[in-house]
Amino acid sequence: MAEVILEARQLDYRYSGGAAGLRGLDLTVKRGSKLAVLGANGAGKSTLLLHLNGVLRPTRGEIRLDGRPVRYSRQELSLWRQQVGVVLQDPDDQLFAASVFQDVSFGPLNQGLSPPTARERVAEVLHALGIESLWDRPTHSLSFGQKKLVALAGVLAMRPRVLVLDEPTAGLDPWGAQRLVESLELLHRADTTLVMATHDMDLAYGWASEVAVLDRGRAVLQGAPHLVLQDEQLLAGAHLRAPWTLQMGLRLQELGLYPAARVLPRTPEELLMCLKSPELA
Numbered sequence: 001m002a003e004v005i006l007e008a009r010q011l012d013y014r015y016s017g018g019a020a021g022l023r024g025l026d027l028t029v030k031r032g033s034k035l036a037v038l039g040a041n042g043a044g045k046s047t048l049l050l051h052l053n054g055v056l057r058p059t060r061g062e063i064r065l066d067g068r069p070v071r072y073s074r075q076e077l078s079l080w081r082q083q084v085g086v087v088l089q090d091p092d093d094q095l096f097a098a099s100v101f102q103d104v105s106f107g108p109l110n111q112g113l114s115p116p117t118a119r120e121r122v123a124e125v126l127h128a129l130g131i132e133s134l135w136d137r138p139t140h141s142l143s144f145g146q147k148k149l150v151a152l153a154g155v156l157a158m159r160p161r162v163l164v165l166d167e168p169t170a171g172l173d174p175w176g177a178q179r180l181v182e183s184l185e186l187l188h189r190a191d192t193t194l195v196m197a198t199h200d201m202d203l204a205y206g207w208a209s210e211v212a213v214l215d216r217g218r219a220v221l222q223g224a225p226h227l228v229l230q231d232e233q234l235l236a237g238a239h240l241r242a243p244w245t246l247q248m249g250l251r252l253q254e255l256g257l258y259p260a261a262r263v264l265p266r267t268p269e270e271l272l273m274c275l276k277s278p279e280l281a
């Protein structure tokens with residue numbers, strides 16, 4: 001069984017206005033997984049993610065890191081956040097320094113790295129994300145997509161073991177979204193565990209090793225994407241729909257155009273490939 005790195009157990013969270021953000025939510029993040037947290041607007045994705053590095057503290061229930069319940073002292077929070085990095089949906093909520101360099105170097109300097117080593121870290125992550133040219137730019141002068149990448153760079157510069165992203169592709173153009181997914185792939189290969197909240201079912205199906213479906217503050221099901229996302233009743237109840245590629249794959253199977261024993265295509269590209277050369281199917 002895969003090692004569990006991060007866990008949410010029976011989380012309740014109530015906002016000060018009285019709205020219930022989470023209601024008895026369970027989530028398991030296995031080491032090395034790519035977990036997509038799916039849910040309609042208001043399902044509780046952002047609220048959950050803010051619990052995963054202690055920005056919000058549950059009204060009831062607990063978070064466990066490496067099997068141990070976390071504590072909320074200043075020191076423990078700081079250690080926790082070095083291991084679990086959360087990239088917020090709105091980069092304006094994350095960026096705070098005047099320049100890109102200052103913003104991205106803040107985390108490494110705060111971790112106690114020397115200024116030259118922190119500088120190397122900044123160079124490394126800006127290069128990995130293809131945004132070296134933004135180094136000296138004032139953060140307020142960046143486009144939305146550039147801000148999103150800089151916010152991600154700031155978290156990556158701390159080399160977290162678990163990277164948590166809230167709707168990372170929302171508001172990006174298709175090229176930007178593709179670049180982001182490719183960067184995540186590299187991080188995954190370098191042993192980073194990834195958690196992504198999204199309501200983009202097609203993105204999640206092509207990307208995730210596991211999915212969790214949230215509905216009104218609860219995780220109604222967590223498991224293998226092709227199994228969870230075939231459950232039309234469950235998805236309809238959560239105001240979601242099955243990914244297009246999965247629907248097409250299943251329909252082709254029904255029509256006898258795709259072998260029942262073969263793994264279903266996960267992306268539109270894979271689907272097109274088997275339609276172009278049916279002998280592969």
Ligand SMILES: Nc1ncnc2c1ncn2[C@@H]1O[C@H](COP(=O)(O)OP(=O)(O)O)[C@@H](O)[C@H]1O
Binds near residue numbers: 043045
């Ligand atoms: N700052 C807030 N104050 C009060 N209620 C909130 C706040 N943020 C979210 N909520 C409520 O908590 C629930 C979950 O919201 P959220 O976690 O933002 O969902 P999602 O990210 O899935 O769209 C919703 O009912 C929402 O209205």
Ligand SMILES: [Mg+2]
Binds near residue numbers: 045046089
């Ligand atoms: Mg949200």
